Amino acid sequence: MAAPIAIMQEASRYSDVTDCVTCEKKPSDHVVFIKVHKAASTTVMNVMLRYGLSRNLTIMLPRRYNCINELGTVSKRDVLPSITGKYDILCNHVIYNRTAIASFFPSDTKYVTILREPFEQFVSGFMFYRYVYPINYLKNFTSANPVHEFLSNPRKYEPANPMYSFTNNRMSLDLGYPDVSFKNMTYLDGFLKKLGKEFDLVMLAEYFDESVILLKRTLNWTLKDVLYISSNTFSKYKAKLNISVNDRLAYRQWAKADYALYQYFYDVFWRKVYDQGATFFQEVRTFRYLRKLMTDYCQQNRFIRSSVDLILQETDWSPDITITKNDCRVMLTAELNLIENMKRDYMFKFKDKVTRLLHKNSSWVYDYATKKLKHR
Structure with a gap:
């Protein structure tokens, strides 16, 4: 076997910190990740799957396709059975229902999800389900700017059953908002407080690397565990849109639940970040540097039959990290x-x-x- 490539860490070193802030704590092997549509959740899902596979954990898999259940329930009929009777990790699409999900997982399970700025999430979902995975109510627009046409009268185009919509407060729906018609907003305050108590971490797509380091610290995982290559990115058609201020204002009026949801957890997120102290941002900077080295290595060696391993040398946040061709293969494999x-x-x-x-x-x-x- 060829000798590994050694990459020197050029980022600044900080002698007062160690490999991880919570090294002495046991890593969390029981994690439920609620996958929110079009919010960078596929990339997080890959991190979760790699962690489970590397430790031979029991991952809850859907019996059909890549979705466990999107109607607000989870039953044994929806998933492949666990040989042990319990599961360790969930990261496929499912509508959040704490009672139903918790019955399959140990009591020490950590709950994580991710959100995205609502208008950006809406546009991404609109274009994805119009062009990439076409669904009827979005594929039939004929104007040059279908987003503007939709926002001129959303109720005209929305599906009769909101559960089949990807443009009506979809993040709140994914997280189990109790009134799927979104006509009764009196539930909103209680809904947000309930989620705030039940989730250990709500990541933000706009601050993805910061979110990943918070994930690492929340779960007591290693830096290698949370390295990633971005998945399922989609911008081909978005660049052609001429989005106006009025379009954004119209969507804010339409998606009040999603805007309230995002603002609530935006505030929670930054409180968590500031509680980490100055070393948090140092770790984020180091992580970005290592991730770039790894991404370049994986992309350059993607179609080479045999290649040497990549060694990311010791930093204040991790010992030497070995990246193998198989690590790259799993990171680059499409979700389905x-x-x-x-x-x-x-x-x-x-x-x-x-x-x-x-x-x-x-x-x-x-x-x-x-x-x-x-x-x-």
């Missing part, structure tokens, strides 16, 4: 492909136990499992 690969591995690894468990709960899943196994 990664989930499908994990399902196949799951079926093959536990084929005898799984087919019995699946047959007990659902005959169509049993058929699905046995067909998959025959093609291994």
Whole structure:
């Protein structure tokens, strides 16, 4: 095997800090990440999956596609069964329902989610579900600026069932807002306070690296655990839009719940950051430097059959970090492909136990499992 590449750390060193702020605490192996649509959540999901795979944890996987349930419930019929009876990590799409989700996870589970500035999240969702994964109510606009056309009269275009909308306070819906019609805003204050108590961390997409370092510290993970390569970015069509101030004002009136949600957790986020002290920003700067080295390495070696490992040398925030070709492969694998690969591995690894468990709960899943196994 070829010798690894050693990369010297050029960022400033700080002798008064150690590898991690909470080194002596046990890392959290039980994490629920609520994946909010079009808020950089696919990148966070990849971090969660890599952590679970590297430690042989039980990851809750949906039985169909990449979504567990988007109707506000979670049942055994929605997920592949756990061999141990409990799960360690959840990071696929599901509407947040604390009672339903908590029944599958240990009591010490940490709860995390992510939000994005509401107008940016709306535009990203609008264009994604218009061009990339077209849905009926968004793909039929004919004007040069479909966002402006939609905002001129949102109720004219919205689906009859708000659960199928990606443009009506979608972040609040993903987090379980109790009135999906968003006609009764009296729930809002209680909803925000409830989420504030139940979530250990709410990340912000606009401050992604700061959010990732908060995630690392909240979960007591290592710097390598939270390294990432951005996933599912989408800007091809957005550049063609001519967004006006009036468009932004119209959306603010339409998405009052999402704006209140974002502002509430924006304030919470920065209080958490400032509580970390000055070393927090030093760690963020070091993290960005290491992440760039890793991203360059992974991109440059993406199509090379064999390559040497990358060694990111010791910093005040971590010992030497080894990045392998396999690390890069997992980081660069698209979400749907990664989930499908994990399902196949799951079926093959536990084929005898799984087919019995699946047959007990659902005959169509049993058929699905046995067909998959025959093609291994």
